[in-house]
Amino acid sequence: MSLRERLDGHIARAMEEEHLVALHRTRRRRRLLVVAGAASVLLLWADAAVSWAIAPSDTAVRVNLVLLVVMAAIYIPVVTALNSATRGLASLPESRLDERQAAERFRAHTYANRVMRLVLGALAVFVVVATWDEGEKSQIPGAAVFLGVFALLWTHFLLPLLVAGWRLPDPPPDDDQDDDRDDDQDGEQSDGQAGAA
């Protein structure tokens, strides 16, 4: 077994572990996670905007650092929970997915691609409008370009997971949970019969 296969196997097993289940148990919570994930990416865009507006300056560096720390604080738990909820749908190699998961990932990538086209279009319009007055003399700080490209890449990277998390239906209960539920129902029924009698 190659190193890559072993690494993929390790990631696949990690995706099966129940991380932060309380955060993604219901569809409403998963969608809140997706909103939080989108907000974390927006912070990167805000970072680029701050650099455009006030870089180079010490204030820009401080604001950038604060935004990146806040972004990371939101991003890490959100992505961990969404990966756990989707069982690595957007992260694992296709060879580790079954046909349903692969089809769902294909759909997630399709929707993410559409959203990305809108983002790119909006970005192009924004840059043209923001530099229109200055024309050929307009200058964009290097930090803003770097952070803008970084935000673009991160958006492209994260969108499929956000789409997959948004679309994810409530998973079917596990067999053990079924058994527990059956036991509960049996208990309730017997209680009810006893009450009726």
Next chain:
Amino acid sequence: MAEEPVFNRIAVLRADRGVSRRDLAAALGVHYQTVGYLERGEYSPSLHLALRIAEFFEVPVEVVFSLKPFPKLGSAS
């Protein structure tokens, strides 16, 4: 294009044979949640997977899958 529903008896067959979702999933080489989604009718399998499910239960594929709802147990049809 809206997906046409495909009805199945996987849950009934699985209960009848005393097979857990995880066991069936392992035999089919799919995620155990996929079996759950199949049973709930939220995912229609490929022809290949449908044939393998039928093969696992040792019944013809039309016993497991149908384009029309299966009659309920005890009903006349």
